[in-house]
Amino acid sequence: MGLKAAVIGSAFAALARTAAAAQPGAAEPVPAPMRDLVWGRLNFLHTTDTHGWHAGHLQEPQYSADWGDYVSFAHHMREKADRDGVDLLLVDTGDRVEGNGLYDASSPKGEYYYDIYRQQDVDIICSGNHELYIASTADGEHRYTVPNFKENYIASNLDYIDPESGEKTPLAQRYRKFQTKNQKLDVVAFGFLFDFTGNANNTVVQPVRETVREPWFQTAIREETDVFVVIGHVGVQMLEFKIIFRAIRKANPLTPILFFGGHVHIRDATTYDARSFAVASGRYFETIGWMSIDGELERKALSTDTNFSFTRRYIDNNLLGLHYHTGLDANTFPTEHGRNVSAMITSARSALDLDYAFGCAPQTFWLSRAPYPGDDSIFTWLEKDVLPDIAVNPARADVPRLVIFNTGAIRFDIFQGPFTRDATFIVSPFLSKMVYIPDVPYAVARKVIGLLNNAGKIVAESGSESGSGPSFPRDPRFMANPEQLVIHESVIHELPVSNAANGGPLLDTDFQQKPLGDDGAKPTGQRPRLTEGYTTHDDIGRDGDDTVHQPVNFYVVPNCVQAEVGLPPAVEGKENQGGDFPEKVDLVFLDFITPLVLVALKFAGGGDYTEGDVKLYVEGTFTELMAGWIEENWPKTC
Numbered sequence: 068m069g070l071k072a073a074v075i076g077s078a079f080a081a082l083a084r085t086a087a088a089a090q091p092g093a094a095e096p097v098p099a100p101m102r103d104l105v106w107g108r109l110n111f112l113h114t115t116d117t118h119g120w121h122a123g124h125l126q127e128p129q130y131s132a133d134w135g136d137y138v139s140f141a142h143h144m145r146e147k148a149d150r151d152g153v154d155l156l157l158v159d160t161g162d163r164v165e166g167n168g169l170y171d172a173s174s175p176k177g178e179y180y181y182d183i184y185r186q187q188d189v190d191i192i193c194s195g196n197h198e199l200y201i202a203s204t205a206d207g208e209h210r211y212t213v214p215n216f217k218e219n220y221i222a223s224n225l226d227y228i229d230p231e232s233g234e235k236t237p238l239a240q241r242y243r244k245f246q247t248k249n250q251k252l253d254v255v256a257f258g259f260l261f262d263f264t265g266n267a268n269n270t271v272v273q274p275v276r277e278t279v280r281e282p283w284f285q286t287a288i289r290e291e292t293d294v295f296v297v298i299g300h301v302g303v304q305m306l307e308f309k310i311i312f313r314a315i316r317k318a319n320p321l322t323p324i325l326f327f328g329g330h331v332h333i334r335d336a337t338t339y340d341a342r343s344f345a346v347a348s349g350r351y352f353e354t355i356g357w358m359s360i361d362g363e364l365e366r367k368a369l370s371t372d373t374n375f376s377f378t379r380r381y382i383d384n385n386l387l388g389l390h391y392h393t394g395l396d397a398n399t400f401p402t403e404h405g406r407n408v409s410a411m412i413t414s415a416r417s418a419l420d421l422d423y424a425f426g427c428a429p430q431t432f433w434l435s436r437a438p439y440p441g442d443d444s445i446f447t448w449l450e451k452d453v454l455p456d457i458a459v460n461p462a463r464a465d466v467p468r469l470v471i472f473n474t475g476a477i478r479f480d481i482f483q484g485p486f487t488r489d490a491t492f493i494v495s496p497f498l499s500k501m502v503y504i505p506d507v508p509y510a511v512a513r514k515v516i517g518l519l520n521n522a523g524k525i526v527a528e529s530g531s532e533s534g535s536g537p538s539f540p541r542d543p544r545f546m547a548n549p550e551q552l553v554i555h556e557s558v559i560h561e562l563p564v565s566n567a568a569n570g571g572p573l574l575d576t577d578f579q580q581k582p583l584g585d586d587g588a589k590p591t592g593q594r595p596r597l598t599e600g601y602t603t604h605d606d607i608g609r610d611g612d613d614t615v616h617q618p619v620n621f622y623v624v625p626n627c628v629q630a631e632v633g634l635p636p637a638v639e640g641k642e643n644q645g646g647d648f649p650e651k652v653d654l655v656f657l658d659f660i661t662p663l664v665l666v667a668l669k670f671a672g673g674g675d676y677t678e679g680d681v682k683l684y685v686e687g688t689f690t691e692l693m694a695g696w697i698e699e700n701w702p703k704t705c
């Protein structure tokens with residue numbers, strides 16, 4: 068099914084027409100069958116890895132609600148909590164920045180983002196790694212987001228170094244103890260970042276295993292509380308959360324512990340024991356996570372007999388879904404504040420000229436939803452069309468070259484239609500430049516791509532874990548997108564798509580159908596078709612997504628791809644050696660992977676190349692070069 072919303076029975080179509088998405092020009096939201104939220108006594112809404120997508124997905128109807136809609140949504144959900152005498156808390160686990168024009172297109176970056184983001188009342192918030200790669204981004208966090216959220220911002224293992232005094236202080240308080248509004252439940256909350264080492268030198272990340280030994284932490288976990296809430300920019304399956312869980316559980320055998328994670332860009336949930344629950348809520352503001360806990364939460368009631376029940380939902384950021392969960396409609400849903408925030412976003416997008424089109428994409432190019440190599444793969448397009456044209460250095464024009472591109476440098480699909488300024492930041496938000504090592508023996512250079520694509524294996528064979536030999540970074544897969552970590556480890560390969568020829572599978576008749584806004588009544592006539600989207604299978608089960616979807620296929624892509632320029636075409640099954648092949652080539656790559664390329668060269672028998680051998684190949688960032696290529700090669704208008 069394409070990007071256009073399918074018409075699903077007359078009741079649905081009527082609804083779709085009346086529900087305008089918040090940003091002008093955004094795709095109309097799509098109706099779909101829904102699963103309800105299950106409320107408990109303590110309830111949470113969770114965002115993570117929003118990466119600047121606060122305007123929503125203008126080209127994808129399933130996720131086209133914006134931050135203003137989320138402000139309205141949270142308002143109505145809090146009102147419901149107040150009416151029912153339960154509590155609702157909002158959580159955000161970082162990577163709010165980098166990855167969308169709304170953040171990246173201004174100079175300095177984030178000129179509009181900080182004021183837009185702060186309009187949401189987030190109760191517990193922490194930093195991700197993307198807040199820390201560049202010193203000025205970490206400064207922005209220190210100067211704006213931390214004061215904007217005051218006591219709600221928690222930095223359990225993160226320090227900030229003042230550029231003037233050189234003084235190191237916690238970026239925010241280490242933990243937070245507070246009472247919920249309606250039930251006066253005591254909450255002790257922490258805010259962690261995984262053991263990140265790529266941060267700029269104005270911050271310090273303490274490894275989690277050290278933090279849990281700190282006296283302040285040991286005191287905090289002995290505070291009297293009804294529940295512990297650990298938020299973190301950490302995947303829920305990652306060791307860091309397990310270490311924190313074990314430390315808290317050791318001191319509190321019975322208290323419930325709730326975890327909110329992120330970083331891995333997936334919908335995921337798990338339990339560490341019967342009294343704990345952990346949720347991760349996807350990426351790019353596609354998902355608003357939901358968690359609830361029910362049971363006798365007051366600690367005076369705590370005994371080995373008290374049982375808690377937990378639920379989770381992954382809410383598609385779809386305006387119709389937000390209406391559905393609040394029981395409201397296009398007229399009653401938006402609050403004045405929410406409308407104001409949507410208006411702030413519209414004017415920021417317009418000031419940044421984010422809708423300016425460099426050209427018209429003739430087709431959709433997928434990051435991982437089409438097989439690589441293949442005509443619909445963004446990496447095949449880069450390898451065949453773009454890299455040979457943009458990796459050009461006039462002074463080296465006669466030298467054949469291998470151009471290596473790490474796939475993690477592309478973050479999102481390119482949709483058929485206008486390729487806008489916004490899209491440049493969405494597709495490639497980084498400032499990576501193309502660098503090169505001149506005159507590398509071809510026999511050595513040709514081995515580099517294979518080594519990079521088997522980097523995990525290199526680590527194992529080099530014995531670098533035990534300290535000998537050259538070492539790859541602890542997780543060499545960071546060359547690819549974080550989603551690939553999961554794709555590699557599970558079976559999202561090629562899910563069967565039944566009935567695809569009919570435009571998608573029909574609804575299972577056993578499924579309790581609750582069409583959006585239709586109050587559970589089945590539409591007459593044909594049964595609705597499903598839209599493509601998340602069909603999450605986590606440790607809890609297969610019922611996590613709030614919207615019933617037809618599955619999307621995901622494919623594994625390698626760490627790196629390579630364009631060969633000025634070399635004879637590769638012959639299937641033959642070693643590209645001798646014959647017409649040059650003795651030496653220029654090895655061109657993105658500066659981001661320099662350390663890995665140097666190690667790979669050493670493994671390839673190239674001896675000791677150093678950073679000193681690496682020179683700039685082309686002026687400008689890869690993103691600028693790609694936009695320039697599109698301007699020259701794609702039609703200006705659609």
Ligand SMILES: *[C@@H]1O[C@H](CO)[C@@H](O)[C@H](O)[C@H]1NC(C)=O
Pocket residue numbers: 228268269
């Ligand atoms: C951090 O790095 C910058 C730029 O490389 C350098 O000028 C500065 O002295 C460094 N600061 C510290 C505290 O090491």
Ligand SMILES: *[C@@H]1O[C@H](CO)[C@@H](O)[C@H](O)[C@H]1NC(C)=O
Pocket residue numbers: 372373374
């Ligand atoms: C809690 O669960 C256990 C095991 O299922 C059960 O035996 C016990 O009766 C439950 N306690 C309450 C208070 O429901």
Ligand SMILES: *[C@@H]1O[C@H](CO)[C@@H](O)[C@H](O)[C@H]1NC(C)=O
Pocket residue numbers: 403404407
């Ligand atoms: C919304 O914006 C209007 C116009 O700027 C302002 O008067 C009003 O106070 C704002 N309302 C809220 C709830 O933010």
